[in-house]
Amino acid sequence: MTSVLQAQALGKRYGKRWALSDCTIDIPAGHVVGLVGPNGAGKTTLLKLAGGQLQPTTGDITVLGERPGSTPAQLARVGFVAQDTPLYAALTVAEHLRLGARLNPRWDAALARERSGHLGLDPSHRAGKLSGGQRAQLALTLGLAKRPELLIMDEPVASLDPLARREFLQGLTEATADHKLSVVLSSHLVSDLEKVCDYLIVLVDSRVRVAGEVDRLLATHHRLTGARHAFDRFPSDQRVISVSHTDRQSTVVIRTDPPIHDPAWTVSRLSLEDLVLAYMDKSTENRRAPLEVQQ
Template sequence: MSTVIRARGLGKKYRQRWALQDCELELPAGRVIGLVGPNGAGKSTLLNLAAGLLAPSSGSIEVCGGPPAADVAQLARVGFVAQDTPTYGRLSVADHLTLGRRLNPGWDDAVARERIDRLGLDPKQRAGTLSGGQRAQLALTMALAKRPELLILDEPVASLDPLARREFMQLLMEAVAEQELSVVLSSHLVSDVERACDYLVVLVDSRVQVAGDLDELIATHHRLVGARRDPATLPGSQQVISASHTDRQTTLLVRTQEPILDPSWSVDGINLEDLVLAYMDKSAPVVRRPRLEVQR
């Protein structure tokens, strides 16, 4: 399987503070990858490094087989929609398309016009007077019309109302079905990630906690509830992600490839939200493990 983003020991330091550390990632092409984590975890830093807008302080990152934004060909391969979907407020919708056509060698004008038309945007209207949802749609249309191999979206729907959010995700998913496209999008809306993404990266405290195929992650994580017990007594194949105890009961979230046979546990599946929360939970005993990628 080809790789769309590869990071090796990637780190970014702002003054004294590491925004991203020891990042090892190998993200497969042709997927929609959800990047989740709390605010300040380093999501935007990672996406800006991938877009070539930031330079690494340590390690290296490759996108589509080369350093980000290294030359014209590399720039053409990556589409980037920054946080809050910025547009040029004083330019009209039509001006945006002209700009896109002149600046991008692979620009698909027919697709751009058809989308603008279907969205019901008036080409003469200034972008500054569009609603938040319309502006987001314009930014996405621009990014898609350059026909990138990789589309990077930083919190694209965070500021949108539910209807605009749905319309944005519909346009995005339709494009994924039509074009051969890899997408990396950050979000803290687990429901959007669950619908749109098939690969998950959880980033907490400037480190990658877990990364892998979403269905596989859900299938290999289980919640165990039983009489109070020391998690250290579990078989080596079961990795404890989070643990909580009362005086009588122990609740664990474990990751394992193997079936759980111990009859003293009541075993339950988990959903995506449980999974993300377990990795975000800072009291968890073994969260600091940056290299948990699922190798396929």
């Protein structure tokens, strides 16, 4: 499996504060990868490092096999849509597309025209006057028409209303299907990612807590509910992700390949959101070894 992004012991420090430390991650190609984690987990820093916007303080990062932002050729292969989708407020939609055409050798003018026309973006409108959804769509159009092999997006839908959010994610799904590109997008809202991602990485405190294909993750994680005393004789070979107790009942999230047959437990499936929350659960801090779900 080839990687679009590989980081080894990657760290970034601002003054005395580490925004990202000792991050080791391997993102496979050919997926729409969702990067989730609580605020402050280092998502934005990791993505900025991947986009070449930042230089690492420690460790190494390679994107598509090269150092990010090192050469114009490397930059041409990676699209980056930053948080809050910054655009030049004084420039019109048409001028933004012209900017893309001037600055990118692989620019797909037809795609840019078609997409902005389809979205109903008036070419003579200034970007400063666009709605949040239109701004995000224009930024996505710039990222796509650049024809990158990898498109990185940092919280692209965070500031959008639910309708604009759905349209944006729909547009993204169509584009990834059409152009066979790898996508990494971050969000702290799993419900957004569920619609578009087929691969998920949970990042907590700079560390990868779990990474794997969404289907596989859902198939191997279970929620067990049983009487409180049952937890005492829980099989030791089970990988426990999170545990919560009430007076009489225990709820355990586990990862396992073989099915559970113990009649003491009621087995139910997890939603992706529950799964992510289980991994973000602070009470299971001690089980923080990264888990890789094998194919």
